[in-house]
Amino acid sequence: MTRPIQTVALVGNPNSGKSALFNALTGARQKIANYPGVTVERKSGRMLLPDGEPVELIDLPGSYSLDPSSPDEEVTRAVITGQQDGQRQPDALILVLDANNLEQHLVFAQEIIALGMPVVVALNMVDLAKRDGLVLDPGALGNALGVPVVETVAVRRRGLSELGDVLGQAADRQNTAPIISDNLDMSERRISARAMARAAILSETRQRRLHRGLDSVLLNPWAGPVILLGLLFVMFQAVFAWATPFADALDGAVVALSGWVTATFPENLLRDAVTEGLLAGVGSVVVFLPQIVILFLFILLMEASGYMARAAFLMDRMMAFVGLSGRSFIPLLSSFACAIPGIMATRSISDPKDRLTTILIAPLMTCSARLPVYAVIIAAFIPARTVGGGIGLQGLVLFALYLAGIIGAMLVALVLRRSVAKGGASGFIMELPRYQWPRLGDILLGLWQRAWIFLRRAGTIIFSVTVVLWLLLSFPQAGPGEDQVDVSIAGRIASGLAVVVEPIGFNRDMALALIPAMAAREVAVSSLATTYAVASDDEDETAEALGDRLARDWTLPMALSFLAWFVFAPQCLSTIAVARRETNGWKWPAFMLAYLFALAYLAAGATYWIAVSAGL
Numbered sequence: 001m002t003r004p005i006q007t008v009a010l011v012g013n014p015n016s017g018k019s020a021l022f023n024a025l026t027g028a029r030q031k032i033a034n035y036p037g038v039t040v041e042r043k044s045g046r047m048l049l050p051d052g053e054p055v056e057l058i059d060l061p062g063s064y065s066l067d068p069s070s071p072d073e074e075v076t077r078a079v080i081t082g083q084q085d086g087q088r089q090p091d092a093l094i095l096v097l098d099a100n101n102l103e104q105h106l107v108f109a110q111e112i113i114a115l116g117m118p119v120v121v122a123l124n125m126v127d128l129a130k131r132d133g134l135v136l137d138p139g140a141l142g143n144a145l146g147v148p149v150v151e152t153v154a155v156r157r158r159g160l161s162e163l164g165d166v167l168g169q170a171a172d173r174q175n176t177a178p179i180i181s182d183n184l185d186m187s188e189r190r191i192s193a194r195a196m197a198r199a200a201i202l203s204e205t206r207q208r209r210l211h212r213g214l215d216s217v218l219l220n221p222w223a224g225p226v227i228l229l230g231l232l233f234v235m236f237q238a239v240f241a242w243a244t245p246f247a248d249a250l251d252g253a254v255v256a257l258s259g260w261v262t263a264t265f266p267e268n269l270l271r272d273a274v275t276e277g278l279l280a281g282v283g284s285v286v287v288f289l290p291q292i293v294i295l296f297l298f299i300l301l302m303e304a305s306g307y308m309a310r311a312a313f314l315m316d317r318m319m320a321f322v323g324l325s326g327r328s329f330i331p332l333l334s335s336f337a338c339a340i341p342g343i344m345a346t347r348s349i350s351d352p353k354d355r356l357t358t359i360l361i362a363p364l365m366t367c368s369a370r371l372p373v374y375a376v377i378i379a380a381f382i383p384a385r386t387v388g389g390g391i392g393l394q395g396l397v398l399f400a401l402y403l404a405g406i407i408g409a410m411l412v413a414l415v416l417r418r419s420v421a422k423g424g425a426s427g428f429i430m431e432l433p434r435y436q437w438p439r440l441g442d443i444l445l446g447l448w449q450r451a452w453i454f455l456r457r458a459g460t461i462i463f464s465v466t467v468v469l470w471l472l473l474s475f476p477q478a479g480p481g482e483d484q485v486d487v488s489i490a491g492r493i494a495s496g497l498a499v500v501v502e503p504i505g506f507n508r509d510m511a512l513a514l515i516p517a518m519a520a521r522e523v524a525v526s527s528l529a530t531t532y533a534v535a536s537d538d539e540d541e542t543a544e545a546l547g548d549r550l551a552r553d554w555t556l557p558m559a560l561s562f563l564a565w566f567v568f569a570p571q572c573l574s575t576i577a578v579a580r581r582e583t584n585g586w587k588w589p590a591f592m593l594a595y596l597f598a599l600a601y602l603a604a605g606a607t608y609w610i611a612v613s614a615g616l
């Protein structure tokens with residue numbers, strides 16, 4: 001017994017063109033846009049079959065599977081299975097597939113066809129496929145799926161009458177069993193989707209093949225993460241290997257300038273302010289410009305080429321493991337430049353607990369302001385030699401420091417998601433952008449912007465904090481036989497603080513660097529440089545490069561402990577202020593400060609004592 005078709009629903013992955021087809025078939029004006037998730041509720045309209053019979057057509061939100069992970073997917077499932085209150089189950093389905101993403105869309109398609117309802121496939125966007133040199137065989141696809149396949153171009157109203165024809169005949173197939181089995185699991189469906197897509201694709205251009213091949217390697221669950229890790233590894237090697245000649249040259253220039261100022265101008269307070277505050281202090285930070293530029297060169301290249309979105313895709317699983325969604329990836333990634341834009345970017349996370357967790361761990365991502373601190377200590381204490389066949393030891397240590405921050409963040413997230421921000425992971429699927437060659441102009445512009453941000457910070461906040469510190473270090477002036485730093489205001493404050501940080505291996509000079517570093521991370525470097533310049537007895541020592549001075553005065557365990565501190569210690573005050581604004585109160589920023597200080601203290605202490613007992 002066949003009954004006439006009265007209700008038909010449009011189903012398919014997001015962004016496949018369902019609403020565009022709905023509009024074309026019914027004359028409605030549903031919103032369509034080129035991103036997934038435009039339609040979020042059921043909409044119905046009237047269309048006419050070729051024999052003049054009217055049917056009700058339902059436009060549904062896009063879905064990736066019948067196992068819904070969001071409220072809009074829930075709607076789709078309820079309508080298709082006839083569980084929606086007061087609504088009939090549709091008699092037939094129009095399954096809309098994007099011809100350009102066949103393999104991806106065939107996964108959900110199999111689930112729909114296996115339901116056993118009459119299905120007609122609209123192979124949509126064939127215009128774009130043709131433009132990109134993709135030749136498809138709708139007949140082969142129809143055979144593989146066991147349902148009729150019609151090529152359509154929804155936005156040009158092409159293929160609509162053929163679609164109407166096969167829909168009119170769909171009633172005859174109401175009782176035929178589907179040829180697709182309904183007891184496949186997700187990965188089995190993926191495998192057969194790939195086989196079906198291969199069989200339906202007659203030819204494609206070299207470029208499309210190349211891009212697909214790239215994805216199958218870069219997104220491979222085993223090879224993908226290894227390649228990502230390798231890429232990051234190369235990046236940190238380059239930060240040292242490529243930057244060293246430039247950094248040395250800048251360093252030499254600052255030392256020469258300082259020598260010239262000392263030789264040219266009479267000894268007075270202003271000259272000291274210039275040599276000890278401006279040149280030794282701010283200069284010690286500016287020399288890290290090459291490192292910053294190289295770091296961002298890599299980041300910009302990964303973003304522009306389309307790789308960064310794939311990295312997010314790879315990270316999704318790891319994020320899910322600690323109870324975060326892949327949506328946190330972009331905010332966390334932005335935090336590598338600076339936690340402030342990172343915390344602001346969490347606004348795109350809908351789940352409040354998810355968002356809170358992301359805000360709380362954002363400061364553990366190594367912001368670019370910490371790079372000068374890491375770099376100065378590494379350059380002074382880690383020999384510039386290679387280990388294990390050509391791997392630069394300095395780059396390796398830098399890589400480890402970044403990794404320590406990431407692992408720390410994941411562990412903290414794991415704890416938070418089980419305690420104060422309880423909740424489960426939510427699903428995340430994102431459309432991957434196409435690969436492309438980065439444009440040189442864009443990259444240069446991006447580098448210039450990052451360099452300018454860095455230099456502006458050096459000229460404003462780092463400069464002012466260093467000058468204030470220099471004043472506090474220079475007054476009151478020491479009498480004969482007294483040490484200038486000992487008698488200075490800053491020195492006295494630092495001596496008080498040193499009692500607290502002595503157990504983790506810090507000396508007074510290191511303690512002194514911690515307070516101004518709360519204004520901006522880089523100030524840790526400039527304040528050390530200024531402290532040593534003020535403390536030095538003669539002019540040669542004032543102009544001495546900071547690294548040489550550190551290597552002379554600190555032990556290796558002290559240096560490692562200092563590094564560990566900066567991996568975990570709370571970031572600058574502006575970060576705390578932004579966290580307050582975004583969480584509407586002091587409660588969470590206070591929590592953030594407390595847990596980060598505790599973590600930093602423990603990590604630095606553990607590092608120090610392990611290093612000491614290992615005899616380093």
Ligand SMILES: Nc1nc2c(ncn2[C@@H]2O[C@H](COP(=O)(O)OP(=O)(O)OP(=O)(O)O)[C@@H](O)[C@H]2O)c(=O)[nH]1
Nearest residue numbers: 015016017018019020033037038039062125153154
């Ligand atoms: N070139 C071309 N573009 C199309 C075609 N069909 C749809 N589009 C475009 O594809 C985009 C997505 O179309 P929608 O109709 O919003 O897709 P949807 O399946 O309803 O998406 P969701 O509501 O998010 O599930 C829009 O920008 C359309 O203009 C087509 O056949 N050819």
Ligand SMILES: [Mg+2]
Nearest residue numbers: 018019038039
């Ligand atoms: Mg839609």
